[in-house]
Amino acid sequence: MSTPSSAPAPIPFIDLAAQRTRLGPKVDEVVLDVLQSCRFINGPQVGELEEKLAAFAGSRFAVSCSSGTDALALILMAWELKPGDAVFCPAFTFCATAEVVPWVGATPVFVDVKADTFNMDPESLELAIAKAQELGLNPKVVIPVDLFGQPADYDALLPIAEKHGLKVLCDTAQGFGGTWNNKRTGSIGHATATSFFPAKPLGCYGDGGAIFTDDEELAKVLKSLREHGQGVDRYQNVRIGMTARLDTVQAAVLLEKLAIFEEEIAARERIARRYNEALADVAEVPAVDSRAASVWAQYTLKLPAGVRDELAQKLGAEGVPTAVYYRAPMHHQPAYREFPTAAERLPVAEDLCAQVISLPMHAYLDEATQDRIIAAVRRALGK
Numbered sequence: 427m428s429t430p431s432s433a434p435a436p437i438p439f440i441d442l443a444a445q446r447t448r449l450g451p452k453v454d455e456v457v458l459d460v461l462q463s464c465r466f467i468n469g470p471q472v473g474e475l476e477e478k479l480a481a482f483a484g485s486r487f488a489v490s491c492s493s494g495t496d497a498l499a500l501i502l503m504a505w506e507l508k509p510g511d512a513v514f515c516p517a518f519t520f521c522a523t524a525e526v527v528p529w530v531g532a533t534p535v536f537v538d539v540k541a542d543t544f545n546m547d548p549e550s551l552e553l554a555i556a557k558a559q560e561l562g563l564n565p566k567v568v569i570p571v572d573l574f575g576q577p578a579d580y581d582a583l584l585p586i587a588e589k590h591g592l593k594v595l596c597d598t599a600q601g602f603g604g605t606w607n608n609k610r611t612g613s614i615g616h617a618t619a620t621s622f623f624p625a626k627p628l629g630c631y632g633d634g635g636a637i638f639t640d641d642e643e644l645a646k647v648l649k650s651l652r653e654h655g656q657g658v659d660r661y662q663n664v665r666i667g668m669t670a671r672l673d674t675v676q677a678a679v680l681l682e683k684l685a686i687f688e689e690e691i692a693a694r695e696r697i698a699r700r701y702n703e704a705l706a707d708v709a710e711v712p713a714v715d716s717r718a719a720s721v722w723a724q725y726t727l728k729l730p731a732g733v734r735d736e737l738a739q740k741l742g743a744e745g746v747p748t749a750v751y752y753r754a755p756m757h758h759q760p761a762y763r764e765f766p767t768a769a770e771r772l773p774v775a776e777d778l779c780a781q782v783i784s785l786p787m788h789a790y791l792d793e794a795t796q797d798r799i800i801a802a803v804r805r806a807l808g809k
């Protein structure tokens with residue numbers, strides 16, 4: 427019989443400590459530099475990071491900010507969304523995608539997702555636009571989400587947006603580093619928001635985010651909005667803004683992390699492929715569109731409802747952590763129930779909430795640990 431002391435060590439779901447080891451003393455040094463410079467806000471690292479982020483994404487401008495949520499909100503503020511405007515959001519996403527819409531007085535309208543990629547369903551978007559018009563709302567913005575790291579189907583979504591005069595705000599909080607038709611996210615819609623929350627593929631050591639755009643005027647307005655709507659200098663306020671800057675310490679950390687990000691993306695891809703090969707016969711493994719490259723923010727299996735919960739329980743008992751993103755679709759959340767939906771039911775989003783389960787996924791998952799996870803999954807599913 428095994429005793430607690432002989433039980434294998436619990437596996438972290440995302441191992442930020444392993445990444446810190448990989449980065450070595452360099453991160454500590456650059457943080458110390460900021461502390462010694464005392465330029466905690468708007469230090470030179472912020473501008474340097476913005477240049478490197480724009481180059482990485484292939485966009486003309488990158489505007490850093492305080493979080494992924496604020497990145498989304500700043501864009502809606504810059505586009506002057508107002509009451510009566512409709513913003514189309516997937517029903518299967520993290521709440522922040524839709525949360526910012528009521529902030530500017532506009533109405534989120536929930537759209538169903540596709541059963542294979544879990545990303546926004548173009549047919550449901552068409553229905554949602556018609557529904558908004560029927561309700562007397564003005565369709566203004568669509569927010570496709572690059573869920574779990576995989577870019578949404580932009581070949582289908584962009585023409586629909588264009589036909590209806592919608593701006594496209596890409597939420598790549600989970601997808602930064604991924605590509606669609608070999609273009610990095612950040613270079614696809616009218617504007618893109620990302621997050622540097624520590625658990626995202628590119629994370630900092632606190633909260634942070636960024637906006638990407640090719641629109642010079644938009645970039646200018648965003649920079650003003652993140653500094654209280656400042657005009658020629660900080661003593662002139664030309665619009666209602668907020669405090670939404672990325673601080674210098676986080677920019678310094680991100681510069682170090684961005685330098686190894688490509689290497690980490692390759693590792694994530696390798697690990698995802700290993701999972702696919704080992705689990706395709708026991709569960710529905712992630713489907714990646716042939717035009718997309720996922721950055722694997724999550725590695726998510728789909729199982730029949732019921733089997734999923736049993737698997738989570740069995741793995742937990744073996745020290746293998748799992749997560750369920752998401753347990754409820756947005757339109758069933760108490761705070762969002764009153765907002766319109768593309769149709770009476772959004773069946774795919776609703777079903778997925780009972781079927782999905784995410785396994786440990788990060789760039790430093792070694793083969794022995796991954797094999798332990800794979801064996802536990804196969805055992806739990808009776809294979």
Ligand SMILES: *Cc1c(COP(=O)(O)O)cnc(C)c1O
Binds near residue numbers: 496
């Ligand atoms: C994490 C996340 C956000 C919000 O980012 P924060 O930096 O935590 O504010 C927005 N959208 C999606 C899809 C996310 O996963």
